[in-house]
Amino acid sequence: MAVTERDPHTGYLTTGHEWNGIKELNTPVPRAVYFFLIATALFSLVYWVLMPAWPLGVSYTKGLLGIDQRTTVDKALKRAALDRESWTKRIEAESYQAIQADPALMPIVRQTGRSLFGDNCAACHGLSAKGGKGFPNLTTASWLWGGDPETIAETIRVGINSSHPDTRVAQMLAFGCDQILPRADVENVVSYVQSLSDAAAAKQIPATKLEAGQKLFAANCASCHGDDGKGKAELGAPDLTDHNWIYGGDPQSIFTTVWRGRQGHMPTWENRLGSLERKILALYLVDLRSRNP
Numbered sequence: 081m082a083v084t085e086r087d088p089h090t091g092y093l094t095t096g097h098e099w100n101g102i103k104e105l106n107t108p109v110p111r112a113v114y115f116f117l118i119a120t121a122l123f124s125l126v127y128w129v130l131m132p133a134w135p136l137g138v139s140y141t142k143g144l145l146g147i148d149q150r151t152t153v154d155k156a157l158k159r160a161a162l163d164r165e166s167w168t169k170r171i172e173a174e175s176y177q178a179i180q181a182d183p184a185l186m187p188i189v190r191q192t193g194r195s196l197f198g199d200n201c202a203a204c205h206g207l208s209a210k211g212g213k214g215f216p217n218l219t220t221a222s223w224l225w226g227g228d229p230e231t232i233a234e235t236i237r238v239g240i241n242s243s244h245p246d247t248r249v250a251q252m253l254a255f256g257c258d259q260i261l262p263r264a265d266v267e268n269v270v271s272y273v274q275s276l277s278d279a280a281a282a283k284q285i286p287a288t289k290l291e292a293g294q295k296l297f298a299a300n301c302a303s304c305h306g307d308d309g310k311g312k313a314e315l316g317a318p319d320l321t322d323h324n325w326i327y328g329g330d331p332q333s334i335f336t337t338v339w340r341g342r343q344g345h346m347p348t349w350e351n352r353l354g355s356l357e358r359k360i361l362a363l364y365l366v367d368l369r370s371r372n373p
């Protein structure tokens with residue numbers, strides 16, 4: 081039994097134990113691992129003394145530092161509320177114009193407005209507020225009811241054709257279905273409406289048709305859409321001379337609109353969003369519009 085025997089293959093010393101001719105190599109656990117074990121054991125001892133650690137039935141060892149996650153969270157929440165209050169108070173109190181001119185508040189409006197819009201409005205108006213068939217694009221210069229922030233906030237508050245007692249009411253009459261105009265007249269006025277925004281199409285339409293359409297428009301439509309067809313914000317009647325169509329500007333869509341009528345529904349948000357949120361949304365939409373040439 082030679083304790084100092086060295087294994088020729090691995091270069092390790094042997095322990096001197098030998099079973100059936102197989103010798104055991106002396107390969108101790110590396111020092112680094114011992115050191116690590118001792119260090120972590122010491123760390124846990126120190127941690128038990130300083131921090132909350134051991135359960136004691138209904139209580140626990142509180143630790144010398146007195147750290148408690150519950151108070152930490154409480155403090156963080158209070159701090160967040162204070163931070164929030166500093167700007168919510170200002171947005172509540174200041175005028176739309178003052179907020180719009182404030183470079184510190186507008187980034188908050190954009191950020192908060194974007195998430196409010198995504199949560200509440202995007203389902204109908206789209207995430208980018210560009211609308212879709214039946215839902216108006218809110219990023220253009222043409223507004224049904226007016227595009228200043230006060231008016232937009234009011235639209236959001238009461239809705240359009242909604243259940244709110246002060247709701248805005250918009251109704252495009254069903255000239256065909258309700259037999260206000262015969263089919264030939266509807267076709268003529270549709271051609272005229274198409275010519276208002278589509279110069280190329282206007283050239284293809286016979287002059288007699290346009291003339292007849294113009295007369296019909298003056299008699300039946302101008303009261304709401306204006307003599308020039310540019311719409312009336314106090315009635316929510318859209319501008320028919322631009323390219324912003326809610327229901328489509330091709331002859332078939334215009335025909336359907338005039339024949340069957342239209343009545344879009346925009347919900348009231350008075351009970352679903354606070355006045356602060358509605359104010360932020362109105363500012364958000366005006367800002368979106370100004371950055372959407």
Ligand code: HEC
Binds near residue numbers: 197
């Ligand atoms: C259920 C679908 C729906 C939802 C949700 C909705 N809207 Fe609307 N919104 C409409 C429709 C439809 C109209 C157009 C009504 C019309 O054609 O007369 C409209 C019109 C508007 C208008 C008037 C635009 C103008 O030109 O005057 C504003 C402003 C508006 N929405 C903002 C919002 C905001 C902000 C939200 C979220 C808080 C929202 N909408 C959520 C359907 C919706």
Ligand code: HEC
Binds near residue numbers: 251296315324326338
């Ligand atoms: C009582 C008022 C009123 C009268 C009269 C009226 N309209 Fe309208 N019209 C509206 C309103 C309000 C809307 C928007 C409806 C909505 O979106 O809910 C509208 C929408 C339209 C649209 C859809 C525009 C789009 O963006 O898709 C067309 C087209 C239109 N009207 C054409 C006519 C024509 C043509 C006549 C006459 C034959 C006429 N309107 C008469 C109030 C009126």
